Amino acid sequence: MWVIKPVAGYPERYTITTPTADGDRCLTQQDGVVGSGCLVGVTSQQWEITPFQAEPPLYGLLGVRLKNVSTSECLDNSKKNFGGWKLVMRGCEYGSYQQWNIYSTAYQALFAGRHAGMTWANLEQRADNVVHVGYDNSTSSNPYSGDTPSSAMLPLLCLKQDGRPAPAGVPTSGFHSWSGGEVKATAPLPGSQLTSRAAADQKCAAAFGTGFRMAEFHDASGWGLWANGTLPTNTRFWTAINDQPANPWS
Numbered sequence: 001m002w003v004i005k006p007v008a009g010y011p012e013r014y015t016i017t018t019p020t021a022d023g024d025r026c027l028t029q030q031d032g033v034v035g036s037g038c039l040v041g042v043t044s045q046q047w048e049i050t051p052f053q054a055e056p057p058l059y060g061l062l063g064v065r066l067k068n069v070s071t072s073e074c075l076d077n078s079k080k081n082f083g084g085w086k087l088v089m090r091g092c093e094y095g096s097y098q099q100w101n102i103y104s105t106a107y108q109a110l111f112a113g114r115h116a117g118m119t120w121a122n123l124e125q126r127a128d129n130v131v132h133v134g135y136d137n138s139t140s141s142n143p144y145s146g147d148t149p150s151s152a153m154l155p156l157l158c159l160k161q162d163g164r165p166a167p168a169g170v171p172t173s174g175f176h177s178w179s180g181g182e183v184k185a186t187a188p189l190p191g192s193q194l195t196s197r198a199a200a201d202q203k204c205a206a207a208f209g210t211g212f213r214m215a216e217f218h219d220a221s222g223w224g225l226w227a228n229g230t231l232p233t234n235t236r237f238w239t240a241i242n243d244q245p246a247n248p249w250s
Contacts, residue, residue, distance in 0.1 A: 001018065002017070002018060002027070003016070003017045003018070003024075004016055004049070004106065007046050010046070012048060012049075013046045013047065013069060014046070014047050014048075014049055015027075015038060015045055015046060015047070016047055016066070017038060018035060023037070023038075024038050025037065025038070026038040026045040027045070027047070027075075028042075028045045029045075029068040029070055029071055029073070030044060032087075032088065032089065033075065033087040033089060043068075043070040044071075046068070046069040047066045047068055048066075048067045048069060049065070049066055049067075049110060050065050050067070051064060051065075051107075051115065051145050051146075051245045052065035052099055052145075053145075053245065054094055054095055054096040054098070054099045055096045055099065057101040058101065060104055061102065061103060062102065062104050062107040062250075063099040063100065063101050063245075064099075064100050064102055064110075065098055065099065065100070066098075066100055067092055068089065071089065073089040073090060073092065074090060074091070074092040074093070074098045075087060075089065075098065075100065076088050076098050077097050077098075077100075107245070108249065108250060111245075111250065115146060115150060115245070115247065115248050115250060116142075116146030116147060116149055116150065116246070117148055117150060117191045117194065117246065117248040118141060118142060118143050118146050118147060118217070118238075118239055118241050118244075118246040118247065119140070119147055119148045119154060119236035119237060119238060119239060120133050120134050120136075120157060120215075120224070120236065120237050120239045121134070121135075121136040121141070121237070122231045122232065122233045122237075123136060123224065125230065125233060129229065129230055130167050130226065130227070130228060131183060131226070131227060131228075131229050131230060131231050132176065132225075133157065133183060133215075133231060134176055134223055134224020134225060135223045135224055140236070141236075143217055143223075143241050143244055143246050144245075145244070145245060145246055146245075146247065147246075148236065149191070150190065150194075150248040151190055151191070151192060152190065153190055154191070154235060154236055154238050155185035155186050155187065155189075155232070155235060155237050155238070156189060156194070156200060156203055156204060156237065156238045157183060157185055157214065157237035157238060157239045158183065158185065158203075158204035158207065158208055158212045158214060158215060159179060159181050159183050159213060159215040159216075159219060159225075159227065160182050160209075160211040161180050161181035161211075161219070162181055163181075164180055164182075166178035166180075167228075170226045171226070173221070174221055175220075175221050175222050175223045176220065176221075176223055176224035176226070177220045177225070178220060178226045178227075179220040179225040179227045181227050182228040182229050183215060183225075183227040183228070183231065184204075184207070184212065184231075185231050185232065185235075186204070186207045187207075189203070191248035192248065194248040194249055195248075195249050196249050197240060197242075197247070199249075200213075200238070200240065200249075201213040214239070215237075215239050216239070216240040217240065217241035217242070217244075218242065218243075
């Protein structure tokens with residue numbers, strides 16, 4: 001069993017230990033990967049852990065990548081020539097052999113308040129109080145692992161769906177379609193305050209009243225939505241996604 005422990009003074013570095021009868025053994029980059037006695041301040045025993053999902057993990061698990069601080073190489077689980085597996089260090093790539101799955105509760109403890117969050121943009125603001133908001137491009141918006149550090153100050157996109165009919169000229173099905181509701185944006189806030197979906201929904205309800213919640217990627221089939229409302233055009237908006245680790249809390 002691996003135990004992940006934060007390194008004092010370095011909030012995004014960790015040691016990875018295995019308890020033994022002779023004391024903890026630390027995962028160490030030392031001409032390969034070994035377990036050795038834990039030492040304070042040794043960067044070969046320190047790891048940067050970031051969200052990483054090259055393939056869907058089993059239910060209740062989420063993927064991470066382990067990069068060694070001293071070499072900037074990633075821990076890789078590679079096949080042996082004659083069967084079996086071995087731990088090796090390689091340049092960080094996008095293959096599933098560098099994906100390490102941990103319990104979702106551990107994942108949330110690691111990344112809550114510092115995970116990058118997905119953001120959307122105002123794509124079109126109509127004069128009749130109708131707005132189109134959503135994904136604009138792959139550089140600015142990332143629905144798979146988040147695009148904006150949780151330290152950033154951005155408005156939270158809030159939506160209240162009440163089944164109202166679509167205005168003229170707005171699609172009613174498919175991606176970027178009518179949401180059946182109204183959107184509003186909060187004052188800018190750091191993503192680190194969005195510690196869970198429930199916490200984000202509460203901020204919307206507190207700002208705008210019962211029924212408002214954080215807007216979500218799939219609220220109008222995906223990638224964007226149309227709604228009544230007027231939004232600023234010079235900013236991005238924190239937006240949730242339910243099935244990917246692309247929120248400030250996941």
